[in-house]
Amino acid sequence: MERLLDALAILSLALFIIVLRSLRREHIRVEHSVSWLAASVALLALSRSRALLERLSAWLGLHDASEALIAIILVVFLGVFYRYSRIVSGLKDMNITLTQRLAILEHKLQRQHEETQDKS
Amino acid sequence: MTPGRTLLIIPAYNEEGAIASVVREVKETLAELPILVIDDCSADSTVDQARMAGASVLQVPYHLGLGGCVQAGYRLAYELGYDQVVRIDGDGQHDPRDIPRLLETLTRTGCEMVIGIRSKESGGLQTHLIRRLGIHFFRLILRPILGRSPGDPTSGFVAVSRRALQVFGRSFPLEYPEIETLVVLQRRRFRFEEVPCRMRRRMAGRSSITALKSVYYVIHVLLGVFINILRFDGRPRRGQA
Numbered sequence: 479m480e481r482l483l484d485a486l487a488i489l490s491l492a493l494f495i496i497v498l499r500s501l502r503r504e505h506i507r508v509e510h511s512v513s514w515l516a517a518s519v520a521l522l523a524l525s526r527s528r529a530l531l532e533r534l535s536a537w538l539g540l541h542d543a544s545e546a547l548i549a550i551i552l553v554v555f556l557g558v559f560y561r562y563s564r565i566v567s568g569l570k571d572m573n574i575t576l577t578q579r580l581a582i583l584e585h586k587l588q589r590q591h592e593e594t595q596d597k598s
Numbered sequence: 599m600t601p602g603r604t605l606l607i608i609p610a611y612n613e614e615g616a617i618a619s620v621v622r623e624v625k626e627t628l629a630e631l632p633i634l635v636i637d638d639c640s641a642d643s644t645v646d647q648a649r650m651a652g653a654s655v656l657q658v659p660y661h662l663g664l665g666g667c668v669q670a671g672y673r674l675a676y677e678l679g680y681d682q683v684v685r686i687d688g689d690g691q692h693d694p695r696d697i698p699r700l701l702e703t704l705t706r707t708g709c710e711m712v713i714g715i716r717s718k719e720s721g722g723l724q725t726h727l728i729r730r731l732g733i734h735f736f737r738l739i740l741r742p743i744l745g746r747s748p749g750d751p752t753s754g755f756v757a758v759s760r761r762a763l764q765v766f767g768r769s770f771p772l773e774y775p776e777i778e779t780l781v782v783l784q785r786r787r788f789r790f791e792e793v794p795c796r797m798r799r800r801m802a803g804r805s806s807i808t809a810l811k812s813v814y815y816v817i818h819v820l821l822g823v824f825i826n827i828l829r830f831d832g833r834p835r836r837g838q839a
Contacts, residue, residue: 574662574772578670581658585674589654 479544483525486547490522510565513558520554603681604701606631607671609664610688611638614647616800620690621651627694634674635688638667644688665775669766676763684757689800692755696795700757703791710762710788711779713748714755717794728812736777739820743827744784749792751777762788777819781826 497514500506506514524531524547535546606624610617621633635648639661648655658670668685675683682704686692696714703712733750741747754776758766765786771778783790 574666577659577662578666578673581656581670582674582677585654585656 482544482547483528483531486525486551487522490518490525494518494522510562513561517554517558521551524550604631604684605671605675605678605680605682606633606684606686606697607668607675608633608635608648608653608686608688609638609667609671610635610640610644610648611661611664611667612640612642612644613688614640614642614644616690617644617653617688618647618651620686620688621648621653623690624686624694624697625652628697631684631697634671636667636671638662638664663773665770665772668775669770672758672763672766672770676760676767680763681760682757683763685754687754687800691798691800693796693798696755696793697757699793699795700755703793704757704759707789707791709791710759710765710786711783711790712757713750713753713790713792714757714795715749715753715792716797717749732812732816735816736819739823740777740780743823744780748780748790749794751780755795755797771822774815774819774822778822778826781823785826 494515497506497511497518501508501511524534528543531543531547534550535541535543538546538549540546540549606628608617608620613620617635621635624631624633633653634656635644635653636656636658637645637648638658645655645657656670656674658667662670671685672683682701684697684700686694686697692714700712700714703709729752733752736751737747737749740751756776756779762783765782765788766779769782771782780790
């Protein structure tokens, strides 16, 4: 169990550092980094507080704290993935609309250009 | 037919082998009908072929899929003030001689959409077994939703009214739109009619729906149909005007 908690602490720290590094290099926008940073901090706190983990485990009705830990990790990452699925879907909708608007405006401009040429 | 108020749209993706013939055939049959080819970012000479044949071309800057491509055409038609839009496929499967019958039905019945369906009686070409099974399956699924069983819910030969254009401009399926479109119409209590039409073999190219993709097609369309039933009316999706 201790080894699992240590591994989780290391992974959480690694996630935190990777996200910060990506932010510095502008690979991730600040508003999209919050979920990952929050998830890494939550998992780090959980990995360093055995008492909290045992209380959570008892509350969930699990005998083993490691089972509770795995369940919590799963829920945290599912939450983050769901949030990003929503963000990606929203971006795709906006992208489609922009693409269609661009095509329509280009078409209208081309028509205007052709009409102007015909008149002159 | 009302010349000048009807637009013919032809969504096309890599249809260089057929698009020019399709455009010329429409021009020979219905000379007064403006033709708009919507090119879904083809990698071949579809755009040049369509322009040389005398069509106007709406070029989408990246590949949107059939639904996104058709919706762009509907949006443009609505903005330009067209009252009716006819959509035919760019592979030559649809006979332009049937277009006046679709438009006449749209005007006479006052419905929002007319579908040109594959019909044995009209001497049309019958499709292959897998597609026939698919059509039958979706007819069964759609029957309780629509209150009737559509003859061919997968047909891409349609005429739509201005009211439908307005709705489709806001809500239109991105992929495989034909079946979901019927549910979108139903959500608005819009009506559709069917007209038996001649269906021919595609002039060139192959269908994008392969055997493997047909499984994805069924799942995708089924999900789309049920989500459309659940979707709250009048709530536009993000990014949609």
